Amino acid sequence: MRREELEHIVRASADIVGEPEVVVVGSQAILGTFAESELPDAAIASIEADIAFFEDPEREKADLVTGAIGELSLFHSTFGIYAEGVAIETIVLPVGWRDRVVVLETPNTDPARAVCLERHDLAASKLVAYREKDRAYVRALLDEGLLETDLLRDRIGLLPIDERHRARLRAFIAD
Known part of the structure; x- marks a missing residue:
């Protein structure tokens, strides 16, 4: 995915839920x-952007985004990208x-803005799942x-996971 494509997803997601701020977590x-x-x-490589909202306890906003511009939607077939x-x-x-x-706010996101995970927080979070792709x-x-x-080692230390899993993640980044 290109930044321009992410900006499009951000703008569309904000429009769908009627809020100016979306959180990019994937x-x-x-x-x-x-x-x-x-x-x-x-x-x-991914054509999917994971979109969340700070205030969405019932997942209603997330579901609206997935329904409107998610996988297999008209948005997906038109642009070749989608939001989850x-x-x-x-x-x-x-x-x-x-x-x-990290805030992503450009003319292409206007009137919306994206709040993106900082790269080390993102990497630590990706490692928790420990899937091959992550x-x-x-x-x-x-x-x-x-x-x-x-810094990544420090962020792994801030994850709410058990010590065995933490040691596994630290061993991975030490290789």
Whole structure:
């Protein structure tokens, strides 16, 4: 996904729910920090953007987004990208992540803006699931020097997970 495509999803998502701010929590949140030209292919391969909202306890906004511009929607077939509405509460994130978000606000998002996970918080969160695609994503960012290993280790320390899992994640980034 290109940043321009993420901006389109942000604008459409905000319009669907009638709010100016959306939260980008999945792999494409990296586009809040880097343009696609600065990223390895593995970091921009996804055509899905995970979109959440700060105030959506019943997942109503997330469901509206998924229904309108989600996978297999007219939006998806027209633009080749789609949004998946998710609940922030279902994502394992480092303590304090809200204080470190990156704001993406451009003429292409207007009148909306995206609040994107900071890259180290994003990487720590991706590693929690420990799926092959998530490990490949984080490894690509590490290999390109787009993540600081020490900072990622610190963020892993802020995850609300058990110590065995934390040790596994730290071992992965040490390789």
